[in-house]
Amino acid sequence: MGCRDIHETISACVDGEASPGEAAAVREHLASCERCRVLERQMRAVGAGVRQVRGSVPDRFREKVFARLESEGALPKRKKVFPAAWRWAAVPLAAAAGLGLFLLTSRETVRGPVPPGPGTARVETSAPHAPSPQVDPAALSTEDREMLALLDILEDPAAFDANDDAEGMELLAPGDSADSPNPPRGGRSEAWPGIHSVS
């Protein structure tokens, strides 16, 4: 193969695009041809020259490109947090949420009487701080009875034993009842006047 015939293959070899057979032929030729060895190095150098022409990103290039894209309508609109369709849907959604909240909070008042179970605390009252006679204590839930007991104390500050405050708090701890396996400290079953635990 003559020098001229192999120059194009040398170029491909420099770019790593020659087949194994072509690369072998180029190596063999270069081993015996000084002129083509010089050319091979010049080809490498001129290839590297392209990467020396770098240029630089112009100032405000991004802004200019996006402004042009916007003006020509070639770019999708930026999505809003509440698109128009969802804005209209927000009204019925808010109404539904309000109704749900109302039903949840009013459930306490419409539910039926809860039969007392074993260990359920009952309220025994003594005049003059008894609850309204129309209210049947058996028809009240545990939470309602505790609330009524607290109201009794608020109406009669004298009934509040400030000295036993801390121990009284223990009686209201979850799971604390007459048949609790862990009775309050000191074994007291009654800390607040007007509240008696019955089994």
Add this chain to the structure above:
Amino acid sequence: MLLFREGSREAFEELFSRHHRAVVRFAWRMTGDPSSAEEAAQEIFLRIARAAPTYRPTAKFTTWMYTIARRATLNYLRDTNDGGEKVPILSEGEGEDGVYPVQLPGPDDRNPEQVVWEAQLTERFRTALGELPEGYRAAFVLNRGDGLSYEEVAQVLGVTVQAVKTRIFRAREMLLSRLSKDVSA
């Protein structure tokens, strides 16, 4: 790109962030001056945005992007009356002995691809690159500048791999010849 095709602006912004430097570099190498490169690069992104609906993930995104970039640059050069096929620097047979009286970076004991070129030589090279026929210049820039394989360059230019091989070789010959003339002058 698929997300952008489906209407995601954020996807296009991400695409721009990833590729704008490569696009500007390509436009700079193809046009040869900063203002033309900026105009051409803007045009490239405009065409990418417009062409998004037709994008099919059958090829690498970069191959598709450079196809658009090359066409946009070529049209820009034609519009500015600067993109016509240049008269080849070499006539057939010229330089056939493969000896060019040009001293390019890279003494024999150093790798010529690792040497930083002097500014004057880079400027001469840029001028010589701009005088190549557009088809040769595009093939050479895509392969040596942007790292596309001959196969990918062939896809971008719509020619055969053998044609790419020939174009790149001819580009090398012309560049070496032009740089040699600069040295002789």
